[in-house]
Amino acid sequence: MTDQSIFETVLASTVHDMKNSLSLLMSHLDDISMRLDQQDENQDDISSLRYESSRINISLMQLLTLYKLEKRQISVQIEEVILADLMEDSIAAHSMLAQNKGIQLDYECDDELIWFLDPNLIGIVLNNIIGNSIRYTNSRVLLSARTQDQQLVIQIDDDGVGYPAHMLNEGAGFSNPVDLHSGSTGLGLFFAAIIAQNHKRLQRQGKIQLQNKLRLNGGSFQIYLP
Amino acid sequence: MFDRLSDTRTLVIDDFGQFRQTFKTMLHRLGVQQVDQASNGNEAVKLCMENDYDMIFCDYNLGEGQDGQQVLEELHQRSVLQKGSLFLMVTAETTSAQVMGAIEYRPDAYLTKPFTNEQLGQRLKRLLNKNDVLKTIHDSINKGDVTNALKQCDAVMQKSPTARFSCLRLKSELLEKQKAYDEAMALYKSVVQEQPLLWAMIGIGRLYFKQGLVEKALTHFQQMREDFPQQVSVLDWVAKCQQALGDLEQSEKTLKEAIQISPKSVTRQSTLGEIAQTLEHHDIAQQAYAKTIQEGYHSCLLQPQYYQHYFKNTQAVAATLGERDQKKMLSTTETVAKRMEQKYKNNPGAIVHNLAALASLFNTVGNNSQADHYLSRVSGTLDSPDCRISQQDFQQLKHQLDELDGTALNDKILQKISSRLVSVKNDIEQRQQNEQQAVAINREGMQFARQNQQLEALEKFRQAITLAPYHSNYALNAIQTILLNDAFKNDPALIREARDYLDNISLENSGKRWRLYKKLTTLLPND
DSSP states (O other), X not given: OOHHHHHHHHHHHXXXXXXXXXXXXXXXXXXXXXXXXXXXXXXXHHHHHHHHHHHHHHHHHHHHHHHHHHTTSOOOOOEEEEHHHHHHHHHHHHHHHHHHTTOEEEEEOOTTOXXXXXXXXXXXXXXXXXXXXXXXXXXXEEEEEEEETTEEEEEEEESSSOOOHHHHTTTTTOOOOOOTTTOOOOHHHHHHHHHHHTOEETTEEOEEEEEESSTTSSEEEEEEEO | OOGGGTTOEEEEEOSXXXXXXXXXXXXXXXXXXXXXXXXXXXXXXXXXXXXXXXXXXXXXXXSSSOOHHHHHHHHHHTTOOOBXXXXXXXXXXXXXXXXXXXXXXOOSEEEESOOOHHHHHHHHHHHHHHHHHTHHHHHHHHHTOHHHHHHHHHHHHHHOGGGHHHHHHHHHHHHHHTTOHXXXXXXXXXXXXXXXXXXXXXXXXXXXXXXXXXXXXXXXXXHHHHHSTTOHHHHHHHHHHHHHTTOHHHHHHHHXXXXXXXXXOHHHHHHHHHHHHHTTOHHHHHHHHHHHHHHTTXXXXXXXXXXXXXXXXXXXXXXXXXXXXXXXXXXXXXXXXXXXXXXTTTOHHHHHHHHHHHHHHHHHTTOHHHHHHHHHHHHHHHHSTTOOOOHHHHHHHHHHHHHHTTSSSOHHHHHHHHHHHHHHHHHHHHHHHHHHHHHHHXXXXXXXXXXXXXXXXXXXXXXXXXXXTTOXXXXXXXXXXXXXXXXXXXXHHHHHHHHHHHHXXXXXXXXXXXXXXXXXXXXXXXX
16 A cells, blocks of 8 residues: 555545544534524534634535545536525525524525536535624525526625635736735635636636625625636 | 325335334324335335235335335336335435436335425325326336227326426327337427427437438437536436447547446446447456446346456456556455355356356466366366356357366366256256147147137146146246136146146246235135
8 A cells, every 4th residue: 555545545534433423513513503592602602613614614625535536536527406495405504603603594596407517516615604694694695596608607695804805806817825914714715616617618717706895795705706 | 284195005115224213103103004115125126015005115225235216126126016116215315316317227215314394294295196196007017008098198298287298208208119100200209399308309319220220329418418517317218329330439538428427227337238248348347347246246136247247357467467556456356256156046047157257257367276176167167067058158158168278277177067068058958848839738728728628638747747848838828727716726636747847836926927826825724
């Protein structure tokens, strides 16, 4: 066995273990939360526990996915996806958190909108962005999907203070996953950009874009998929 | 949470008790009332044969014993999964589909851990809704009515645009099964023109292959590798085409790549073994068969001759090794041999070849006492009172023993086996005669039954049972005759007779007949 394959075996089984633990952890949190009164003062703590464990999970997935993409162990798997389903899934992952923080989380899209994309990878992208938006928004996070110029656009808007100026200027790259000044690792956006770029069709490539003061007058994240 | 879930019957398969419990709680919260549990593949298969589940949740990683994919394979082999019931594989990774993609069977969906209650509910709601939309198609397929199923595909597509691609997929697969290759090909191609979806792309290549256009199929799959680089089912197809074209060297190479991505498939490993053996790459074959029997020990896809191939290739490899390495390899082999005997303890036909192969192996490396040991085990197995082996097994064993004749082995044992084989041969001939008779008599019985002459029918089935007691068909016919007739079913003696038949039926390898058996069991009055 080479060193590399030892690392890979350990990586896979470690992730497996960690996910089992996270599953139980998250399920216990749901249990406790349900046992408590909705107004109980501990709900806030539970909510942040839930948020942090979901962040660990997402980071884990991003790390593993990037590793495997780079090693060419996986590739983007295009499937037919009903956008309403994808949005409902992403919302379901965060509804408890949003509810506890008193944030309205909803989506808008045509029931019959279908697109071709990798639902697992795009799912990780959306979950990460939604998680962050819930953290920084005031009162609402809105997902939407539409087609524009033969591309699919999925957009996540909030009514918070918006993305900092230096992030808006990143262009399509988001090439720097670590920003030591802001303390944010930026892994989520870096990951989103990579996944978007890996969606290719008819000589076009996906991309992401950040803007401010669009639909909800806060930050706005958009991912374009050809 | 959502009504559709409340009357679904579900089964949760996980080796981890705490996880099963958690899952059960989640399902209860979603309104599912009926949740059965299994902690391993054996329990799961048994439960699935006894119950019709709407949803089966199976963790991929089940610890000792079968893994999730093997459970799925066995359920398919036994035909206990209806079209429209959902098999959901629970995994820790999002990439399972491409890695585990076995050629044969895929789950309806992968659920990636961890998930919240709401996520699970959302997912199930969607899967069940989709199933409801496709229900008329599934029902026709389950009834075997392909014409109507095809009609339903068109009707559903008209009504529900979001189900269009699911319908197109079902439709093209149905056409393909009916051997309407041109129509199926046109359909796959029209889908690919819209979007290069994996199932349609594979469909095109598979149809080339089925129509004998193997080179075209190979080119197609080779091109697919660029767009789907890690999709193991594409690699499997490339290897299959190369093998069919006689390019075994390339096929071996491709299979080795596929195995790097997905090492656990019994079929893939044994195919590599077979090809490497033909190429006389005994070391590769030996390793491939070692993996086959190791990964497949609990799998229904494992065949007894894989052991024989393993021993044969070990024989070739061991002869080339130094003393220390040879000793190590032989000790591993003996461990494998013990497991083999354990696994096939009720299948003497399988054991005798493998034991003979072991005798040959130890004879080659000059360990004659161990070779004699395995030979006497052959002899012992043949002597056991309920040893029943087939014509084919007999021929093969005879061939193996002929090869051993004249070597330094104990002549006395060989002679004993030969004389035993003469009576085995007689047994086989007698049994074949009996079986032919039983088939004819059973047919007469069926005729009587159709003419409503139940007493005559029952008598015929009894005769068939006497001639071939190990065939459950005749016993099932007799039981059915007794239980479904008002004149018989209140007669205590006949009920006792039916119960005796039922108790003696062994349906280990039966799937479809199991349902009949089950039905009959419930009809039998209690003492």
